Amino acid sequence: MRVLLFFIFLICVFNVNAQSPINVDLAGQSYTNIDGAIVDDYSDIDISNCSSISFSVDYNFSLAWEGSGNMEISTECGACAGDPTDGQSGDCGTCWDFMWMQFFIGGNQEDEELIGEAGTTDAEQSGTYTSPIFCTDGEEFADIIITNQNWAATETNTFSSVIIMCWEGTPDIITNDPICGSDNLDLDGNVGDPSVVTDFLWTNDGTGQIDDDESEVTFATTPEDGENYTLTTTD
Numbered sequence: 031m032r033v034l035l036f037f038i039f040l041i042c043v044f045n046v047n048a049q050s051p052i053n054v055d056l057a058g059q060s061y062t063n064i065d066g067a068i069v070d071d072y073s074d075i076d077i078s079n080c081s082s083i084s085f086s087v088d089y090n091f092s093l094a095w096e097g098s099g100n101m102e103i104s105t106e107c108g109a110c111a112g113d114p115t116d117g118q119s120g121d122c123g124t125c126w127d128f129m130w131m132q133f134f135i136g137g138n139q140e141d142e143e144l145i146g147e148a149g150t151t152d153a154e155q156s157g158t159y160t161s162p163i164f165c166t167d168g169e170e171f172a173d174i175i176i177t178n179q180n181w182a183a184t185e186t187n188t189f190s191s192v193i194i195m196c197w198e199g200t201p202d203i204i205t206n207d208p209i210c211g212s213d214n215l216d217l218d219g220n221v222g223d224p225s226v227v228t229d230f231l232w233t234n235d236g237t238g239q240i241d242d243d244e245s246e247v248t249f250a251t252t253p254e255d256g257e258n259y260t261l262t263t264t265d
Contacts, residue, residue: 049196049197050196050198051193051194051195051196052083052193052196054075054193054194055070055190055192056192057190058088058189059176059188059189059190060188061178061186061187061188062180062183062187063182064178064180065124067117067177067179068177068178068179069176069177070176070177070178072174072175072176072192073171075171075172076171077135077166077171077172077196078170079196079198080166080198081166081197081198082163082164083135083164083172083194084160084161084163085131085133085160085161085174085193085194086158086159086193086194086195087131087143087158087159087190087191087192087193088157088158089129089157089158089159089188090156090187090188090189091127091145091154091155091186091188092184093155093184094152095150095152095154095155096151096152101127101146101185102146102181103146103148103149104122104126104146105148106125107125107126108120108121109121110125110126112147114128114130114144114179117177117179118179124181125181126146126179126181127187128146128147128179129144129146129176129179129187129189130142130143130176130178131143131144131159131174132175132177133161133172133173134172134173134174135164135169136166136167136169136172140161141162143161163195163197174192174194202220203217203218203220204216204218204220205217205218212252214249214250215238215250216249217232217247217248217249217250217259218246218247219232219246219247220246221263228264229244229264230244230246231243231262231264232248233259233260234253234260235257236257236258237253237257238250238251
């Protein structure tokens with residue numbers, strides 16, 4: 031008799047101490063007196079080894095934001111709507127300064143940061159933007175788009191250290207499925223770099239008995255047909 035088993039892989043828990051950087055563009059770019067918008071598009075960044083990621087960008091502006099005679103936020107530009115997808119229409123043209131960072135996983139925008147919108151303060155003249163941590167859910171590529179706009183010789187937008195932090199806890203599960211008769215089911219949660227994984231947890235929805243549910247490599251006795259086994263890793 032053969033027993034057929036199906037596996038679900040749940041990998042969406044993270045430990046902020048177990049991570050490695052993907053350096054997308056450390057040098058970055060600096061733009062002065064653009065008289066419009068410039069878009070830097072970092073596409074198809076390989077995140078296939080990551081179970082979760084966060085995005086990070088350093089930024090700097092040559093002038094402060096509050097008051098007059100410096101960088102102009104959208105509300106200092108008449109009826110400018112402050113929409114970075116249409117940053118040169120109406121009163122925005124020749125006035126509004128901004129930096130817009132967009133972050134994508136698998137083609138879907140997960141996060142963004144707009145500096146120069148209504149309410150921007152001098153605290154945002156320079157700093158580092160770090161996104162929340164996102165589970166990759168098996169997606170293999172990320173994208174980052176950074177758009178800059180300014181209009182004067184004294185205005186410079188600079189960004190650098192474009193980095194993706196990668197938690198590499200995705201297991202490649204190996205098993206001896208299908209099995210015959212009373213054979214044990216091998217459960218091997220193989221991870222390329224086990225040092226980044228702090229915890230393994232095997233669970234199932236049937237009568238199979240998992241020998242050690244907190245071990246990377248274990249086995250189950252008396253598994254039943256159609257039973258689901260789930261491995262959750264904390265990285």
